[in-house]
Amino acid sequence: MKASDRAYARIRSMILSGDLPLGAQIGEEALASECGVSRTPVRDALRRLELESFVVRTESQRCFVADWSLDDIDEGFILRGMLESFAARRAAQRASSDQLDRMRHHNACIERAVDSPTPDIDAFLEHNRQFHSVILDAAASPKLSGILARLIEQPIVSRTAHNYDHEQLLRSFREHDELIAAIAKRDGGWAESIMLGHIRRAFHAYADAHGRQREAPDLAAA
């Protein structure tokens, strides 16, 4: 494995785990010694992370861990809703039976992960990611895939899922199931509208959990 890949993986996981706090400045030198590589591959890794919005850069090229306002996140969900529902429409027109089987497989895994008193959120997240990835493959649009790869911020997806209660996890599974049905029937419009609802619901789940938490201190202070 290349040094820049190691640096990328390491920095990314440090951001996700919170070892690097949101908004913290990240110097190339510090990361290089942390990862045991030189600055050159760190610079490559930072570019990739910037592309995926894990990292932001000031006009003078200093890097910081990205932190997102609720407005930013809203914007992301709006665009995801538009683009992923478009992907679902295309997938309905093009998905192979093999791809449909893979969707069914991953959703079955999601059901297993969810249908328990102690849901396995990590398994849910992994199969959810793969489920959406199969739909994107079926949509057969490399540009769309590239855009969504940059738009879907895994930290947000992860927080959203961790805030789901049992009922919401189950609903997510059922929506996937209906999506599979729509795609199997080659009904692009149906697939599109289910996907849009799926994403919008996720947004409101996120906003309820995080938006309100921000307002709470204000209310307490008042």
Place this chain on the structure above:
Amino acid sequence: MKASDRAYARIRSMILSGDLPLGAQIGEEALASECGVSRTPVRDALRRLELESFVVRTESQRCFVADWSLDDIDEGFILRGMLESFAARRAAQRASSDQLDRMRHHNACIERAVDSPTPDIDAFLEHNRQFHSVILDAAASPKLSGILARLIEQPIVSRTAHNYDHEQLLRSFREHDELIAAIAKRDGGWAESIMLGHIRRAFHAYADAHGRQREAPDLAAA
């Protein structure tokens, strides 16, 4: 100016001018000596150019000048239609009077560039770019701006405009004018539909000029 900026500008213009033919391999070393800088800034420049789809990379990291199939271009125009029309809708809700004035200014420049027996295509392209950029600013969605920056391939825009006849250039101006009216009236739906038509028309102009040129040899051979 930074060396990586010079390298970026140089390589970009070599691609646009055709000095680097479509599909040609571009080695870091060769470009470095061509630009009079070392490989380090060339690598930075190549990453940026890759981001903007001027350059593609094989799985083994070798770089080539991108060349686009009509399918790729179609895909790009579909996504642009969706995203730019969405931007127009948002712009209608948010544009400041200052931004409206700038739209009017750039479209006036477009009219001047176009309304002549020998239209100034370069001026058209520049003010067209700025016109669309003001709308994007007015939409106030950084993520959307970032996506569209990568999606709008200037070589394609340029070829499209160079294939426009006088009537099409004029039509482009009139569509912009109507867009301004829709935004001034705060009619998001109107703005959205005009923008969608504007982009779709550009696609068909491109496809008519370039798609048929590709088919012609086949027809001749048959």
Place this chain on the structure above:
DNA sequence: ACATACTCTATTGTATACAAAAGGTCATCG
């Protein structure tokens, strides 16, 4: 003649040293 493996070359990956630039600090002046 064709396939396969090997070597040799071209190209990218990484480390390091030094240059340039940005940001922060402290002293000085109004």
Place this chain on the structure above:
DNA sequence: CGATGACCTTTTGTATACAATAGAGTATGT
């Protein structure tokens, strides 16, 4: 006391040398 400017530190930018790897070409065996 606040603003301003010089310096000093930190951080990024670039060049260069060397290492690793992919690809092309060649020779050899069947």
